[in-house]
Amino acid sequence: MELRGVYNLTNIRRADTNQYDRGDLSFIIVAGAMVFLMVPGLAFLYSGLSRRKSALSLIWAVCASNAVVIFQWYFWGYSLAFSTSATNGYIGNLKNFGLMKVMADPSPGSPLIPEILYSFFQMEFGCVTAAILMGGLAERGRVFPAMVFIFIWMTLVYCPLACWVWSTHGWAFKWGVLDFAGGGPVEIGSGIGGLAFSWVLGRRQERELLNFRPHNVSLVGLGTFLLWFGWIGFNGGSAFGANLRAIFAIWNTMVAASFAGMVWCLLDYRIERHWSMVGLCSGTIAGLVAATPSSGFLHPWSSVVVGILSGALCNFATKIKFIVRIDDALDLFAEHAVGGIIGLLLNAFFASTTIIAADDVNIGIPGGWIDRNWKQLYMQVAYVIATCAYTFVVTALIAKGVDLIPGLQLRSTAEGERLGMDEVEIGEFASDYIEIRRDVTDSRWPSDISDGTKGLYDAPVAGGDRHGHPDLEIRRVASQEANGNGTTGPRISSELPLEPIFEKPENGQIT
Numbered sequence: 001m002e003l004r005g006v007y008n009l010t011n012i013r014r015a016d017t018n019q020y021d022r023g024d025l026s027f028i029i030v031a032g033a034m035v036f037l038m039v040p041g042l043a044f045l046y047s048g049l050s051r052r053k054s055a056l057s058l059i060w061a062v063c064a065s066n067a068v069v070i071f072q073w074y075f076w077g078y079s080l081a082f083s084t085s086a087t088n089g090y091i092g093n094l095k096n097f098g099l100m101k102v103m104a105d106p107s108p109g110s111p112l113i114p115e116i117l118y119s120f121f122q123m124e125f126g127c128v129t130a131a132i133l134m135g136g137l138a139e140r141g142r143v144f145p146a147m148v149f150i151f152i153w154m155t156l157v158y159c160p161l162a163c164w165v166w167s168t169h170g171w172a173f174k175w176g177v178l179d180f181a182g183g184g185p186v187e188i189g190s191g192i193g194g195l196a197f198s199w200v201l202g203r204r205q206e207r208e209l210l211n212f213r214p215h216n217v218s219l220v221g222l223g224t225f226l227l228w229f230g231w232i233g234f235n236g237g238s239a240f241g242a243n244l245r246a247i248f249a250i251w252n253t254m255v256a257a258s259f260a261g262m263v264w265c266l267l268d269y270r271i272e273r274h275w276s277m278v279g280l281c282s283g284t285i286a287g288l289v290a291a292t293p294s295s296g297f298l299h300p301w302s303s304v305v306v307g308i309l310s311g312a313l314c315n316f317a318t319k320i321k322f323i324v325r326i327d328d329a330l331d332l333f334a335e336h337a338v339g340g341i342i343g344l345l346l347n348a349f350f351a352s353t354t355i356i357a358a359d360d361v362n363i364g365i366p367g368g369w370i371d372r373n374w375k376q377l378y379m380q381v382a383y384v385i386a387t388c389a390y391t392f393v394v395t396a397l398i399a400k401g402v403d404l405i406p407g408l409q410l411r412s413t414a415e416g417e418r419l420g421m422d423e424v425e426i427g428e429f430a431s432d433y434i435e436i437r438r439d440v441t442d443s444r445w446p447s448d449i450s451d452g453t454k455g456l457y458d459a460p461v462a463g464g465d466r467h468g469h470p471d472l473e474i475r476r477v478a479s480q481e482a483n484g485n486g487t488t489g490p491r492i493s494s495e496l497p498l499e500p501i502f503e504k505p506e507n508g509q510i511t
Contacts (some may be wrong), residue, residue: 006292011309024112024241028121031237035124038230039066042131043224045285046138047430049278049330051208052215052421054139055430061134061143065150069455071124072154074099080159082167089171091160108168110240110361120164121237125182128234132190132336138329140417141203143425145408149197152398156389157193161185167385168180176366178347178376178384180239180249181238183293183340185385191337191387193329196395200403201411203327208417216431217277224281228257231288235295245358252295252303253288260287260314267315282335286314289339290508294347298368302350310342324467347430350375 043062046213047055069077074462076097083092096102096366099119106389107118109396128152132284165172172179182189215222235253239246264283290310291303298306321327366373403410416424423429 013345019106019239020112020114024243025114025117027242027246028113028117028237028240030122031233032117032121033107034230034233035083035121035128035237036230038128038227038234039063040132041223041226041230042128042135044226045217045281046135046220047331048216048219048223049214051420052431053422053429054423055215056428057143057421057425058134058138059430060426061137061141062131062148064143064147065130066127067128068147068151070123072151072347073119073271074125077126077154078119078158079101080155081162084108084168086163086167087169089164089174091163091168092167094349096216098167107282109166110359112241112243113360113361118240118313121240122166125186126154126158126162128230129182129186129190130154132186133193133197135330135423136201136331138204139208139421140412141201141410141421143421144325144408145261145402148408148409149399149402152402153395154370156398158189161189161387161391164387172383172386175379175383176376177379178297178351179293179344179383180296180347181235181292182491183344184383185362187289187292187336187340187343188384188387189313189391191333191335191340192391193395194330194332195326195337195390195397198328198332199326200399201327204416205326205414214278220278220281224284228284228288231257231291232390235291238296239359241359241361243359245355247298248298248355248358249295251300251305252298253291255300255303256291256295256307256395257284259304260290260311263311264315267312269372280288282331283311283315284311284500286335286339289336290346292342293340293343294461297347297351297355299350299352299355301433302346302352305350306343306346306357311341313342314338334391337388341388344384345377345382348380351376472481 037060043059046058046062050058064488078099079094079096080092081505083095085095086092099116102119103116104114104116107113107115109118109122130153133150133153134146137143164170165177165179165184167173167270231253232250236246236250239249260278264279264286268274268279287307287310290306294306295303316332317338318331320334321331348368350370351373352367353367353371356365357363357369358453364375368376377403397412402408410423412421
């Protein structure tokens, strides 16, 4: 009798799932796996863009935030974003707490796939958003408090933003805002959120900003192209089926990314007279970001405009952080917030009813100006203003609240920042090897101290031990010995100079 009951239950489940096309199911499973690959892509991108002494801490923060978001989404995140019984238009309820009752029913986003698959795919969006936001930690943030912050942020910021525009009860959804794959929840959420987080965290020490360059541009390139690959699933999968709209979304993603990369690179060339790899990667990401909200609405020719504008405007937006004096180290605002805003606003001009209907589900939805829908622009503008304002204010409040909890201070100490986050937070290093010096500011070069201590600090230093900086205790003892226990002789400062001191030999060459 028990076996018969199991058999009958199996038949019921099989009948429920037969309503879905196996090709659609397979496509979204693969697309979700592609989106997951964006997490290590971001980890490598951020690591390559940082100094060597903080490279591993950013990889750790991105990977750990992925685990935190998976738990949060399973625990109550999905329910707060997509529960179908909530009707307030701003945030869901706990109907699907712990994924309860999330089974084979058609999903809130599309009848083409079951809700359990939809919850997995949307979870990966949350993971990527949190991973982007972790760039705000760059070179001065503590990683454990950041994990507490990201759990709260996902609950109070990301879930409401997702509910607004993707839930069938969300106010932006019912109003008719066009946001295909997350210009609001993902891009504005992470970009404006990163700006607010960086503002609360504070600027890095000025000495850490001198002579700053990415420590590994190869990792920047690798991370960018892992992101590009994942973004194909990110945007293509947002059609929720193996259909023509997904193909248009993929084409638009490719076109926007390529044009934005070329434009950014050309703009950098006019100043640097070099073909910057970092510039090419930055522009490519800007185009991918702008394609996120627009790729499922546009004809491919419109994405040429999306790519050109995002490449140019996001490039210029990198200067805003200097104006507002917020140390947005990895340009989360310029890349993600500005790129997302561009894509959302261009939907008002170029969104096409024909492309929207290419999934055979969203029939008759009005497009933008090309379909003579003149009111779409103010709807998009209002949505952008609402998401930006809500994200900045609530993110800043969450960050400040966490920072005030004893033991959860978000910012490392000045000494920890000097040593690097890898040493003080992780205890391991992305690149651990022997070198003579790490930075031009580590000591005098070439050292030539008149009291006979030439070469005092020239011994090779283990890259993972002190990151090129002699230990402060060694400096103190050496200084006392050179000064006769502090009473006579020339003084050797225990502080690093803010600027490199170059001494010119008699032959006129610095060697």
